[in-house]
Amino acid sequence: MDEALIDCRACPRLVAWREQVARDKRAAFRDEAYWGRPVTGFGPSDAAMLVVGLAPAAHGGNRTGRMFTGDRSGDVLFAALYAVGAATQPTAIARDDGLRLLGTRVTAPVHCAPPDNKPTVAERDTCRHWLITELELLAPTVRAIVVLGAWGWQALLPALDRAGWQVPRPRPKFGHGVHYSIEPARSGRRDLELFGSYHVSQQNTFTGRLTPTMLEQVLTTAATAAGLTLTPPRPTPDR
Ligand code: SF4
Secondary structure (H helix, E strand, C coil), X not given: XXXXXXXXCCCHHHHHHHHHHHHHCCHHHCCCCCXXXXXXXXXXXXXXXXXXXXXXCCCCHHHHCCCCCCCHHHHHHHHHHHHCCCECCCCCCCCCCCCCEXXXXXXXXXXXXXXXXXXXXXXXXXXXXXXXXHHHHHCCCCCXXXXXXXXXXXHHHHHHHHCCEECCCCCCCCCCCCEEEEEECCCCCCCEEEEEECCCCHHHHCCXXXXXXXXXXXXXXXXXXXXXXXXXXXXXXXX
């Protein structure tokens, strides 16, 4: 799926934007070769926990070619994943930085960087089949999903329906810390625990709406629900 995804050109506005950003670059990164293509999910293909964001950032994932890598949102997310034991290091700066996720995969409902971080409804719907396929491929192992933000939540629920789970009606409402159990709708699926967290955008993290502790609490609860046994790093002793 990932090999096919990186060649997708289905959304003309996003293709034009991702490539323009890759050509123009931000001054701080002018010596770098931008990725400028769809950004795949990151993490093992047999993950028990899936984290769903919104879309790659123009100078983050669209530059480095790895989801949430090289931007402030990713700094917060990967630091939290490291703190709960789901990542091998707290920083994510480039595709070859050695970071590995443990039992955890990170993806987004839209795989190309959108202008102003705002995909249109049509772009979200056009990209949905990739999320459905990713969910179907993860179905044998995935037990918990953490959704970052209301936009991702709204994008995920119909994909879950199509991928073989029975999303309740009325639809579960997004909120920070909410938790719903989603039942399977076909064989080959198992119960899925769905969690909400505020998005790791600067708008939330700079204002204190989302703190590292709040995010770590949701990730820890979801990891436990997913059956993951994670070992958080030992605190560095004071010298
Ligand atoms: Fe393809 Fe999704 Fe990118 Fe649209 S957003 S071009 S569907 S990968």
